[in-house]
Amino acid sequence: MDYVTELTEKGKAAKQAARKLATMSTALKNQALMAMAAALEAKQAAIIAANCKDIERAEANGMPKPLVDRLLLNKARIQGMAEGLRQVAALPDPIGETIGGWLRPNGLAINKIRVPLGVIGIIYEARPNVTVDAAGLCLKAGNAVILRGGSEAIESNKAVTTIISEAAQAVGVPAGAIALVETTDRQAVTTMLKLNQYLDVIIPRGGAGLIRTVVENSTVPVIETGTGVCHTFVDATADLGMAQDIAFNAKVSRPGVCNAMETLLVHEVVAAQFLPDMLARYHQAGVDLRGCEQTQKYHNAVKPATEEDWAAEFHDLILAVKVVPGLEAAIEHIAAYSTKHSEAIITRDYENAKRFQQEVDAAVVYVNASTRFTDGFEFGFGAEIGISTQKLHARGPMGLPELTSIKYVINGNGQIRN
Amino acid sequence: MDYVTELTEKGKAAKQAARKLATMSTALKNQALMAMAAALEAKQAAIIAANCKDIERAEANGMPKPLVDRLLLNKARIQGMAEGLRQVAALPDPIGETIGGWLRPNGLAINKIRVPLGVIGIIYEARPNVTVDAAGLCLKAGNAVILRGGSEAIESNKAVTTIISEAAQAVGVPAGAIALVETTDRQAVTTMLKLNQYLDVIIPRGGAGLIRTVVENSTVPVIETGTGVCHTFVDATADLGMAQDIAFNAKVSRPGVCNAMETLLVHEVVAAQFLPDMLARYHQAGVDLRGCEQTQKYHNAVKPATEEDWAAEFHDLILAVKVVPGLEAAIEHIAAYSTKHSEAIITRDYENAKRFQQEVDAAVVYVNASTRFTDGFEFGFGAEIGISTQKLHARGPMGLPELTSIKYVINGNGQIRN
Numbered sequence: 001m002d003y004v005t006e007l008t009e010k011g012k013a014a015k016q017a018a019r020k021l022a023t024m025s026t027a028l029k030n031q032a033l034m035a036m037a038a039a040l041e042a043k044q045a046a047i048i049a050a051n052c053k054d055i056e057r058a059e060a061n062g063m064p065k066p067l068v069d070r071l072l073l074n075k076a077r078i079q080g081m082a083e084g085l086r087q088v089a090a091l092p093d094p095i096g097e098t099i100g101g102w103l104r105p106n107g108l109a110i111n112k113i114r115v116p117l118g119v120i121g122i123i124y125e126a127r128p129n130v131t132v133d134a135a136g137l138c139l140k141a142g143n144a145v146i147l148r149g150g151s152e153a154i155e156s157n158k159a160v161t162t163i164i165s166e167a168a169q170a171v172g173v174p175a176g177a178i179a180l181v182e183t184t185d186r187q188a189v190t191t192m193l194k195l196n197q198y199l200d201v202i203i204p205r206g207g208a209g210l211i212r213t214v215v216e217n218s219t220v221p222v223i224e225t226g227t228g229v230c231h232t233f234v235d236a237t238a239d240l241g242m243a244q245d246i247a248f249n250a251k252v253s254r255p256g257v258c259n260a261m262e263t264l265l266v267h268e269v270v271a272a273q274f275l276p277d278m279l280a281r282y283h284q285a286g287v288d289l290r291g292c293e294q295t296q297k298y299h300n301a302v303k304p305a306t307e308e309d310w311a312a313e314f315h316d317l318i319l320a321v322k323v324v325p326g327l328e329a330a331i332e333h334i335a336a337y338s339t340k341h342s343e344a345i346i347t348r349d350y351e352n353a354k355r356f357q358q359e360v361d362a363a364v365v366y367v368n369a370s371t372r373f374t375d376g377f378e379f380g381f382g383a384e385i386g387i388s389t390q391k392l393h394a395r396g397p398m399g400l401p402e403l404t405s406i407k408y409v410i411n412g413n414g415q416i417r418n
Numbered sequence: 419m420d421y422v423t424e425l426t427e428k429g430k431a432a433k434q435a436a437r438k439l440a441t442m443s444t445a446l447k448n449q450a451l452m453a454m455a456a457a458l459e460a461k462q463a464a465i466i467a468a469n470c471k472d473i474e475r476a477e478a479n480g481m482p483k484p485l486v487d488r489l490l491l492n493k494a495r496i497q498g499m500a501e502g503l504r505q506v507a508a509l510p511d512p513i514g515e516t517i518g519g520w521l522r523p524n525g526l527a528i529n530k531i532r533v534p535l536g537v538i539g540i541i542y543e544a545r546p547n548v549t550v551d552a553a554g555l556c557l558k559a560g561n562a563v564i565l566r567g568g569s570e571a572i573e574s575n576k577a578v579t580t581i582i583s584e585a586a587q588a589v590g591v592p593a594g595a596i597a598l599v600e601t602t603d604r605q606a607v608t609t610m611l612k613l614n615q616y617l618d619v620i621i622p623r624g625g626a627g628l629i630r631t632v633v634e635n636s637t638v639p640v641i642e643t644g645t646g647v648c649h650t651f652v653d654a655t656a657d658l659g660m661a662q663d664i665a666f667n668a669k670v671s672r673p674g675v676c677n678a679m680e681t682l683l684v685h686e687v688v689a690a691q692f693l694p695d696m697l698a699r700y701h702q703a704g705v706d707l708r709g710c711e712q713t714q715k716y717h718n719a720v721k722p723a724t725e726e727d728w729a730a731e732f733h734d735l736i737l738a739v740k741v742v743p744g745l746e747a748a749i750e751h752i753a754a755y756s757t758k759h760s761e762a763i764i765t766r767d768y769e770n771a772k773r774f775q776q777e778v779d780a781a782v783v784y785v786n787a788s789t790r791f792t793d794g795f796e797f798g799f800g801a802e803i804g805i806s807t808q809k810l811h812a813r814g815p816m817g818l819p820e821l822t823s824i825k826y827v828i829n830g831n832g833q834i835r836n
Contacts, residue, residue: 019753023776104798108787117809118779196633200809215614216637221810224639242832249834335437357827358441361536369526369830378835379826380522391535391618391823392639393811405809408797409775412787414660416667417796 003188006181007146011198013176014119014144020174021142022116026093032168033089033136037082039167040132040160044078050159051128058152070127073156081132081160088136091382094400095142108412115407116142118200121192122385123148123214125206128156135164135178137385141403144177146199148192151184158182193218200405205386208313223394223402225386228258228341229313230371233265233330233356235347240274242368243346247278249370250344252285255317258387259342259374262313263320265330271298271323282319291321310337327352331359338362341389342371363389363396421606424599425564429616431594432537432562438592439560440534444511447558450586451507454554455500457585458578462496468577469546476570488545491574499550499578506554509800512818513560526830533825534560536618539610540803541566541632543624546574552623553582553596555803559821562595564617566610569602576600611636618823623804626731641812641820643804646676646759647731648789651683651748651774653765658692660786661764665696667788668762670703673735676805677760677792680731681738683748689716689741697739705735712741728755745770749777756780759807760789781807781814 001009021029040047051073058068094114101111120143122134131147138145149157161180169175181188193202196219203223204214214222232250234243250261266274271294279299282289289295290305302321309320310333324330327345334343344366345356353367364374374397376384381399388394394402419427439447458465469491476486512532519529538561540552549565556563567575579598587593599606611620614637621641622632632640650668652661668679684692689712697717700707707713708723720739727738728751742748745763752761762784763774771785782792792815794802799817806812812820 019777019779022779102798104796108791110797115779219634221640221642221808223810239832245834246832253835353829359437361437361440361533362825364826364828366828366830369828369833370835372835373526373828373833374826378522379528380520390639392641395824396826406813407780408782408792408814410782410784410787410791411771412784414657414664415787415791416663417671417788417790 003181003183003185004191006183007188007191007195010146010176010179010181011119011195014146014179015198017174017176018116018118018144021139021144021177022095024142024173026095028172029093029140029142030089031171032139032173033085035167035171036136036164037085039163040078040082040085043163044075047073047078047156047159047163048075050155053155054153063152071153071156073128077129081129084129084133085136088140088383091140091400093140094404099406106415108410108415111409113407113409114401114404117403117405119144119146119198120403121146121148121195121199121202121220123189123192123202123204123206123210125150125210128153128160130205131157131160131180132164134385135161137383137400137403139168139173139177141400143403144179146179146181146192148181148189154182154184189213190217193220196220203386223386223388223398224390225388226258227313227339227389228260228387229262229311229337229339230259230342230344231263231265231334231338232261232344232346232371233324233327233334234267234270234274235327235345235349235352236267236269237348237352238267238270238346239348240270243274244278244281246344246346246368246370248281248285250372251282251287251319252317253370253372256315257372258313259372261319261344261371263310263322263337265333266295266321266323267330268294268323268325271295275299275321275323279321286317288316288318289321290318292323294323295321313339327355331356334360339389341387342366342374344369344371363387421599421601421603422609424601425606425609425613428564428594428597428599429537429613432564432597433616435592435594436534436536436562439557439562439595440513442560442591444513446590447511447560448507450557450589450591451503451554453585453589454550454582455503457581458496458500458503458550461581462493465491465496465574465577465581466493468573471573472571481570489571489574491546495547499547502547502551503554506558506801509558509818511558512822517824524833526828526833529827531825531827532819532822535821535823537562537564537616538821539564539566539613539617539620539638541607541610541620541622541624541628543568543628546571546578548623549575549578549598550582552803553579555801555818555821557586557591557595559818561821562597564597564599564610566599566607572600572602607631608635611638614638621804641804641806641816642808643806644676645731645757645807646678646805647680647729647755647757648677648760648762649681649683649748649752649756650679650762650764650789651742651745651752652685652688652692653745653763653767653770654685654687655766655770656685656688656764657766658688661692662696662699664762664764664786664788666699666703668790669700669705669737670735671788671790674733676731677790679737679762679789681728681740681755683751684713684739684741685748686712686741686743689713693717693739693741700737703735705737707737707739709739710741713739731757745773749774752778757807759805760784760792762787762789781805
């Protein structure tokens, strides 16, 4: 089957399924999620066998070991995927919630009700656990989903999707509610991005290249996720011990993720006191340091930072460091280079804390905490479909409510308009 | 100045202005709106003189009289524009509202705050009052705006934008906050649609062609507005007097707008009783009727409806009429042809009312009322920037809150993530 036919058929089926899912009871959706979890556990041998094919192909193609590890599915990871579905089942159902309601002078009763988005397209890379996560969250929020994973994981994704989709159907979820694009042809993505007739939204999850391709080519509305050039500003009045712990955590605890800090900004009045120890600690942890001229004075491992370094999402143990004359300069630097993901100030000054939070334009703005907390689970959402870096529809970590839309339901008794 | 330079400069200035606007006090924004209103009134001679040039050009080009009338600005209309700005000043400021807030077990205090979207691009046709409306609403919600009106109204738009922009600047609104694209080159729109560096969202307002161009070509996030193929379903148990009044109002009160009904669906058990009078009343009002075979039996003016008629937004005194076997068939017809704008059922049956509201996927779903109420003012929003027919970000009439985004503001005391 060619990819246009495949996508059209899956789109059509998903749209049909979405109509049923929109009015499906919470009990039935939860039952489906539990059945999907049980099926993953019961059929783990088949999943591992399929995954072996992906792993073998990856190794034969010389994929670097850390990436092969991301691709690997074993008993524990399948267990983790099943557990994730059970957690989604335990979350409150966002659908049907009355967000607001009021009575108009003419007697019309207006209610604003939470409804599913409809059909969600998710385009992602590598890790096959995203397949299960995304399917579970979309189902719980009453949406049909069309998944397009990386070609590296195609056998694993096919096995997993077949298993969860069959399990869901067995308890009454309509066929087509959970679909995987099976063609690995790259052109299939282009077709998917123009599938306005069937898709209500596309969420890309992956590297900057993928996100850019989707944003530039999609005619379907997109929720942009991911890229994080996050900053931490150590103010003149900062508790320097706290600042050191936060700045270390923000860079080193998990450098490959989008909420990791990429640039450390330091107020010039504390630079001499703060930076020598801080830079030494980074250096000892293996962080590749790139700094402004002043920063270079405080540790001999600091290389000169280039213009590109200020704008880079390193995704690695690399840090850019800049000494700035004050709050204003820090805010200006952030306005120039930030991707509006997560930004932090470490300060004891009330006015500066307030100004930073008001004037910095980002999804999440912290005072005295690590940027690493920008995460659906850390926010208490119990789930996360991604972190939106755009301002439309959703901003920051996206949980179940971010996978919904609204509908106005109006009850009258014969009202006509003059 | 070429249009790329013009758009880049205005984009840059708007982005700068947006940073200031985001933290501007409500008092100052309201003062600016009142000053803009006063300036429009004080300088109406200049506006009328500029408008004359547009009118003369339009007449020389043979523009149809109703369209020339839409373009015309006179004392009363300028007064109306000024009054609109004063009404916006009187509306509550959405910015700064805490939408939610909670404390995490680790002590992080998370607050979800309403903030402006940033820079909004508005692409619209003909009527110059949209220029003032849109500028006022964007300013009140703390956004900078880049306006691109129709070339027919360019002189009027230039005059009006200069006047309101200068008045706003005089009280402290930054330059660049309200900008008009002055080039009438059609290519300027294409450039605007790719201006991701400066624009946070584009809202097109106009005909289906304009909307399609924007949706298909924009890499900036879009809020789709407008097209309404709205239905009214007269159920078996409907109060037929009420049904007739509502169905007449929905079609005839203002046929050129998006919330007007385009197709009337009638339950077969009441067709013989309901349609003869209804069709006669439409016919008398000059409505061009296009019906299914059964409908044609009830009035000899009814022409056969084509497949195109069922999908058409007539924008005129034209109506498609279909007799259906019941609720299910009505819902199926709507699912096939609706643009998900506004749909109505006229019924006395509790279950059918509930099913219709649950199963019909549209921005607004009415029981026993005219679809013509889908409107920001009729909803009580006090303003309207357009009616969204997409599911992302905003759905249905958009008021001030729909011109905003959110920001998470988090206060900690040294939290780091494990």
